[in-house]
Amino acid sequence: MEKFDVVIVGAGPAGSAAGMLLAQAGMNVLMVERGQAPGSKNVSGGLVYSQLAAQIFPEFWNSAPVERAITTHQLAMLSENGSVSLDFRSQHGAQPPYNAFSVLRARFDPWLAKQAEDAGATLITGVTVDSLLVENGRVIGIQAGPDQIGADVVVVAEGTRSLLLKQAGMREDFHPHDVSLGVKEIISLPEKTIEERFQCTPNTGMAYTLVGHTAGIEGGGFLYTNKDSLSLGIVVKIDSLYKSKKQPHQVLDEFKSHPLVTRLVEGGEVVEYSAQTVHRGGFHLMSKLYGEGYVVAGSAARLLLNNIMTLRGMDFAMISAEAAARAVLSAREQGAYTAAALSAYETNLKQTSIYHDWQTFKATYPLLENKRLFEVYPELAFNVMEDLFSATTRPGPKALAAAREEMKGKVSMIDLAKDMYQISRGIAL
C-alpha cells in the first residue's frame, strides 16, 4: 500500500491550510479532492474575514483572486412593503489589513490549494475518498475506489456533511434542528452598474445581511458584491423548510420578490445556482476533534460562527487547520499520532480568537430560531418608521406610542421583554 506521512481529505480552506503548513514543516502530504478542481463543489460566494485568514496566508490579498474589499455592511429588516436598515461604512476596510473580501470559491479555493502545492504537498482532484481505513480503532489511511493509501495521520477536512466520519462511527447523527440549508445564486451584473448601484469604487464593495421575507421560515438572506457579479442567497432552517412544504428555490424566489432585493439585482442574469447545507454552528455543537491517527478541521467539525452580523466559516476552517497542524507536528516529535498526542489540537484551538469569539456569542443561537425576529419585528419597525417619516391628515403618534399600537395582538409585553433579554444576551451584553 502506498503511504504518505499525512493524507488530507478535502481541499477547501481547512484542507489547503493544513496541507500548506504540514508540507512547509517537511511532511510528505497528499491532498485528495473530489471536485474536478478545488472549489468546484463549493460554488458559493462568500466573505473571507481577512485578518484571520492573513495569519495563515499573509497578505493573501496581494496575490489571491479576491473580488472586492468590503467597506460597507448593511443589516436590513425586510417588511412586506419596505425595509428598515442599519448602515455601517468604514474606510478602514479599504486598506490593509482590511476587514473582509468577497470571494468566489471556484476561483479562491484553487489559489488556496496552490499554496499547499507550492509548499510541496501533492494534490489529486476528481477523486472521492470512499472511507477511512480503520484498524484496531486507529485510522491508518483512506480508501478511494480500488486504491488504498496509508498515512501516519489523516486530516479530515471534508466539509459540512462529514459523511466519512459518520460512516466510520466517529460522529453522532446531526439533529435537523442544528442544520440549515443555504441556497445561492451568482448573478452577473456589469462592474459599472455594481459601482453605481452600491456606491462603491472599483475595488471596494458592499455586503447585506437581510432579515425577514423568507416565507415565514427562520433564517435570513445575504447579498455580496463581487467584481462583476452578486452573490445572493438565503440560509433557512431545514426542519422549518420541511414543515413549510416549500421547495428551496420557491423560498429564494419569494425572497427575491421583495422590493429591496428586486431593485438590488435588477438587470442581472443568474449564472449559477447551488444549494448546500450549513451547520447552525455554535459552541455547544463542537464535534470530536481528534482520535487515534486523525484530526478533524473546519466545518467537518462544525466549526462555524453565525452571530447575525457575520457568518464565519472560512476563517474558522483555516485557523482550526492551523491548530490541528501544530498538534500533528508535536505528535511527530513524540513519535506517535495517538489520540493523547493529538489532543494538543483542542488545547491549541482554545487559545485562538475564534474559540473566544465562539464563546462570546454562544447565547446568539436562540435568536436564530426566534420566529418573531423574522416575522413580527421587521413589520413593526417598518410601520413605526412609516409613522415617523410621514405627515398625514390625521395627527401622528410619537415612536413609543406607535410601537405600542403596532404590537397590539402581535406581540405581548412579556414576549417583548423576553426577546429584548435574548437580544441583549446574544449580541450586546
Ligand SMILES: Cc1cc2nc3c(=O)[nH]c(=O)nc-3n(C[C@H](O)[C@H](O)[C@H](O)COP(=O)(O)OP(=O)(O)OC[C@H]3O[C@@H](n4cnc5c(N)ncnc54)[C@H](O)[C@@H]3O)c2cc1C
Ligand atoms: C450559503 C452559505 C454561505 C456561506 N457564507 C459564508 C461566508 O460569507 N463567509 C464564510 O467564512 N463562510 C461562509 N459559509 C461557510 C463556509 O462555506 C464553510 O464554513 C467553509 O467552506 C468550511 O471550509 P472547509 O474547508 O471546512 O470545508 P469545505 O469548504 O466544504 O471544503 C471541503 C472540501 O472537501 C471536499 N470533499 C468532501 N468530501 C470528500 C471526499 N469524500 N473525498 C474527497 N473530497 C471531499 C469537498 O469537495 C470540498 O472541496 C457559508 C456557507 C453556506 C452554505
